[in-house]
Amino acid sequence: MIAPVILGLAIFTYGPMLVSLGLSFTNDDAVKAPSYVGLANYRYLLSADPSFWISVKVTGIYAAASVTLGLLASLSVALILNQDIPFRGMFRTLYYFPTILPATASGVLWAFIFQPQDGLLNGLLRKVGVGHPPAWTDSPQWALPALVIMSVWGFGGAMVVFLAGLQDAPKYLHEAASLDGATAWKKFWVITWPALTPLVFFNLTMSLIGSLKAFDQAFAFGTSGPGVGGPARATLFYVLNLYEKAFGHFHMGLAAAMAWILFVAIAALTAVNFAVSKRWVKGASA
Amino acid sequence: MRTRPSWPALLFVTLLSSVGCRQARQDSRHHVVFLYPIEDDRPMVEGLIRQFGALHPDIDLEVRAVPGNQYQAKIKTLVAAGEPPDVFVCGDVTFPYLRPFVADLSDLCLRDAKEIDFADYYPAVSRAFTVGRRVYFLPQSFNVSxxxxxxxxxxxxxxxxxxxxxxxxxxxxxxxxxxxxxxxxxxxxxxxxxxxxxxxxxxxxxxxxxxxxxxxxxxxxxxxxxxxxxxxxxxxxxxxxxxxxxxxxxxxxxxxxxxxxxxxxxxxxxxxxxxxxxxxxxxxxxxxxxxxxxxxxxELSLSAMGISKKSREREAAWQFVKFMSGKVAIEAFARFGYPAVRRSVAAMPFYALQPPLNKPALEVAMESAEPDPDxxxxxxxxxxxxxxxxxxxxxxxxxxxxxxxxxxxxxxxxxxxxxxxxxx
Incomplete structure (x- = not known):
């Protein structure tokens, strides 16, 4: 039964992975026959390529900001929507809705919202008296924050996971704490939070991996306005840089090397995440 | 008595018939693939393609349309895969990259020089499509700053x-x-x-x-x-x-x-x-x-068409490229709103009446324009x-x-x- 699965994995996943590893040691550029260049692609990326470290920095800032804000937003909204409030079902649907939109479609939509001259957001800001609102997509300072805001908009997936966890939390503990006179904060910190830590860990891991691989939002954002990578490379995400090298300029060897560096970095970060989780995730084996 | 089908024989017959069909198509019509970047000029280009089809019923032109902003990635991907289209758009800053894959058309130009009427092109345009005394593409329009x-x-x-x-x-x-x-x-x-x-x-x-x-x-x-x-x-x-x-x-x-x-x-x-x-x-x-x-x-850059080095239909592809740079096609491009690469079209009354009216400035700009780095x-x-x-x-x-x-x-x-x- 599992033979077809293994065969499929070998042909369509591990096979191409091995090929890309081999490519990363060549100067394949689709023009001339590729030749072996050893570690030259890795050396160029790490020491000479002016865009490599910039894309690492952009992706790092984006990951830190979007993961933190995304977790905060999803947890806060999940806590609110776990209360007995009117139209709870409708709000849950509305908050989850952006998650099912294709990232490219939402990228185009947000590019319109953030458009500096005629965009929706700056139109509103001008109406409330902001004389010189940020140039968002055209500004090296504001382009990345705009993408972070856009990413937080899609917190619905993590919110649903938190909601499921909150509904599983034993109610009798809350009732007992209330009888003992515990404050809302105390109940959250002592009862709710420990129960949620495995889910926080899950959402943290998944969103960290997702944000390090972010591509389509920045691609759609750039092609709708200032160009791929944004102004002054302000939104040049790592994978966008990789895509440009591969399919913009056909440096396949370089792009393959970038892909392997990312693979190792994500694996290392995830390993660190797992190691650290033993200290704060309830139920994680020490 | 029931006869069981002989699978090897069936496979052989199927293969033979498919090869036969393919051979028949190859014998009767020349199949040319044209990779077209979709722009707002699509109806005009399709009209020209229909005209070409009427003039050359022996050529089966397959148009593969690609959104204009994805054209370069598409052409490079096809080239990298070893399956370039017969005819594609080039002539601008992308040419130095594509040069190893573009056929030298100098011999065909020499053969059909009278029909093409090279003297009719603006001199600056002729210089732009002559790369080191060789011709790799023929123009439809140009851009100049x-x-x-x-x-x-x-x-x-x-x-x-x-x-x-x-x-x-x-x-x-x-x-x-x-x-x-x-x-x-x-x-x-x-x-x-x-x-x-x-x-x-x-x-x-x-x-x-x-x-x-x-x-x-x-x-x-x-x-x-x-x-x-x-x-x-x-x-x-x-x-x-x-x-x-x-x-x-x-x-x-x-x-x-x-x-x-x-x-x-x-x-x-x-x-x-x-x-x-x-x-x-x-x-x-x-x-x-x-x-x-x-x-x-x-800068001066051309919108032009070239033929793949790998094309097995070089002659048929050449007929299409030549048609798309001929007077009929250039007039259609100019009427649509592009600047004319041929002086005979630029001399037509409709061209002078279309804005911009200061057409002499266009010639000054063309003559003083500089090529992009090769x-x-x-x-x-x-x-x-x-x-x-x-x-x-x-x-x-x-x-x-x-x-x-x-x-x-x-x-x-x-x-x-x-x-x-x-x-x-």
């Missing part, structure tokens, strides 16, 4: 219209005078646009000041030379010193179309179609002003390595020397590595 101006805004300010004798100083003086502010101090009319996001304007100004992007062998970037710095400084000063062009993110997003810019420096001829559709936009063109080196510095990596270096520094110079006010030094350092580092595909 021009100075666009809004006649209404010039009239309102009692400003004399731009002339072919203008220098950068004349342009800047007029730009400052044409910049008008409202009662709240905000600019309501800008003297000029500033082209951001690509090399269209800054490289023109570098040329105009006597500088260049690379040395001749494309081994060293020369954007930090005094001449290049003069050009880049003029570019930056349009925003920060002279104040007649908006910083990125300011000014109307529709640019010159908005009727709030008196001039557009280095605008594309591709803009003609959209400008003509705006009833209250009263516009015309002039050749770019001359820089301190006496050069206008604009380097496969030109676009990569210009857009990925230099442009970010230019962006920072315009958006953040980074000093010209610092931006040029950083850009040159990045480009040189790239040119020294095995990643670079080298010069011409």
């Amino acid at each position: 021009l100075l666009y101006y809004n006649k209404k805004l010039f009239r309102q300010s009692n400003e004399p219209l731009p002339s072919a004798n203008w220098t950068w100083a004349d342009y800047a003086d007029a730009g400052r005078r044409l910049t008008k502010r409202g009662s709240d101090g905000r600019v309501v009319t800008w003297g000029s646009t500033i082209t951001t996001g690509w090399w269209g304007e800054w490289l023109t100004l570098v040329h105009g000041a006597g500088g260049d992007f690379f040395n001749k062998s494309v081994t060293v970037c020369t954007l930090d030379t005094p001449q290049a710095l003069t050009g880049l400084t003029f570019y930056r000063d349009k925003i920060y010193r002279n104040g007649f062009a908006p910083a990125p993110g300011e000014g109307a997003s529709t640019g010159f179309r908005s009727n709030t810019f008196a001039m557009e420096f280095g605008g594309h001829t591709g803009n003609w179609k959209s400008y003509r559709q705006i009833p209250d936009l009263d516009w015309d063109i002039e050749a770019l002003p001359k820089g301190p080196a006496g050069r206008r510095g604009g 380097a496969p990596d030109f676009m990569e270096i210009a857009l990925d390595l230099v442009q970010p520094e230019i962006d920072e110079m315009l958006s953040e006010g980074l000093q010209t020397q610092a931006a040029a030094r950083r850009a040159t350092r990045s480009a040189d580092a790239f040119l020294k590595t095995q990643v670079s595909r080298g010069g011409p």
